[in-house]
Amino acid sequence: MRRRFSWFNATALTFGFAFLYLPMLILIIYSFNGSRLVTVWAGFSTRWYGVLIHDQDFLNAAWVTLRVAVVSSTAATVLGTMAAYALVRVARFPGRTLFSGMIYAPLVMPDVITGLSLLLLFIAVGLDRGILTIVLAHTTFSMCYVSVVVSSRLVSFDRSIEEAALDLGCTPFDAFRSVTLPIIAPAVISGWLLAFTLSLDDLVISSFTAGPSSTTLPIRIYSAVRLGVSPEINALSTIMITIVTVGVISASFMSKRSLARRAADEQKAQQQ
């Protein structure tokens, strides 16, 4: 279906995209600025990328962030998937409504409150703040996101496929491992990716739960910006934008291709 070109649509589209992407575009352009002053253009240069890879502080912070994100998103995926399975599959148990409400509550809880309450908890149990406390905090808040993604897949999943596995001799755990998990794998993976990106860019909760030796990248950037925006940070942000963009584009390309192949297969099967 092809619509006629309309000025209204074109304008709406231009404004929408400008609103979304103009800030990022400016950031990327200025990351190639030769000048030390962020707002004055002094010719194309990649010098800030060179400075960045020799800045030990930034590299340490990046390494901490990456470790925290991998560990916490993995833990959140395991816990979130288990919670989603229990909520969707176990039909009736006492306190089910309360439990499902409590799983989703952190979605709307302000980060400041989550961070503060975790801080108080860690002090109360005498846990020294460091990488471990950030991981625990990130697992806590990202688990409910995983739960939402996985349970929406489980709801549309034909229950009788699991029953067929039980019927053919699987124990309930074996049925989950060999049938349910492979089928819901795409949702589990996207839950993991969601938890991973949430952990990567979290500032508020991290600053409550981080110790002096465990600065994450967002904390490092935030404290650097308070002393004035340096072109180095523009370069760092450009690298992060590039990584995310490549990831998103390749993921959508792969899923589109597998959908097209599946549709072609189904058509072929009908014709035979």
Place this chain on the structure above:
Amino acid sequence: MLSGVAMDTAAQGRVFAPWNDPDEEPLIQFRSVTKRFGSFTAIDNLTLDIYAREFFALLGPSGCGKTTLMRMLAGFETATEGTILLEGEDIAGVPPNKRAVNMMFQSYALFPHLSVYDNIAFGLKRSSMSKPDIAARVDEMLRLTRLERFARRKPHQISGGQRQRVALARSLAKAPKLLLLDEPLGALDKKLRQDTQFELMDIQERTGTTFVIVTHDQEEAMTVASRVAVMDDGRIVQVATPAEIYETPNSVYVADFIGDVNIIEGNASRQQGETIRIHWAEGQEPIVGTPSAPIAEGTRVHFAIRPEKVTITAQKPAGRANAFAGKVHDIAYLGNISTYHVKLANGQILKAQAANNQRIDRRSFNWEDPVWLSWTDTAGVVLTG
């Protein structure tokens, strides 16, 4: 003609009716089984025996409890009261994965991430069978269901009919004592469904497995089953062979549920020998029928007669026990047969069926033609329930 007679006697010699043999031990016994979901009673104090090698059909409208009955056999539901025995042993505490019972699901429930071959091998891999034995068994199943060419395909790469055969092969692979089929042909179109019904019967006979099929399609139940249980509201109304269910239903519900039927309500007069007279309308001759058990005078009865047992003629036939005059009210032309709706003098409409052994433009009766409907004294059944 001679060979036809010989075949008949051969069939008589090996007639399959274990339910008539008092020494035969049933494979499955439901003993006063009740199943409740909260305040809803799905199965109400039900007792039923199913024998080995039977093709047993559970037939009824949706919500009558037939699927619950099947899920209790598979182990997905437990009885609230009563016991279910499989080969004489109570199966209440046995989980689904430990039962020698397999099920073919209505949605087929194929594993979408596994190939046809791996779907069929799935249950075997979870038994103590050795690898070469598994391969041999899967190949045998593929041959039985004519799926050899599709072994490497995924479920979404094959057609609906092929998926149905994969589901059947997968549930038969472990050679269960009992195979449960939940509306197995519901998703197929009519032509394919009829072919598959005969295929199912053939496979059931060759493997010697006991089949229990759940269906709401009475034609399907009649075609495939050795016995049919007609269910309503958590109870079994009648269990009998398809012919008995059709020819001698035990209640108005069964008569009405299976096939097309004329039902006339009336009062029984005193029995004279085998027959009784049923007074059913002012100014109409009473209907002469033959009840299966003695009926007291004045009992309110229903007389049920199938349309194909009512003869339609232009003149009053001589020597028929029942004959009524009427006018053709409507004609339903179905190609091979026509159903005539005939309005009698008192306004009652009766259906009569006749084979169209002449072309339609030479049809003997038309709208508003005066006709006679007649039947013998044994053509219908007299029902008190």
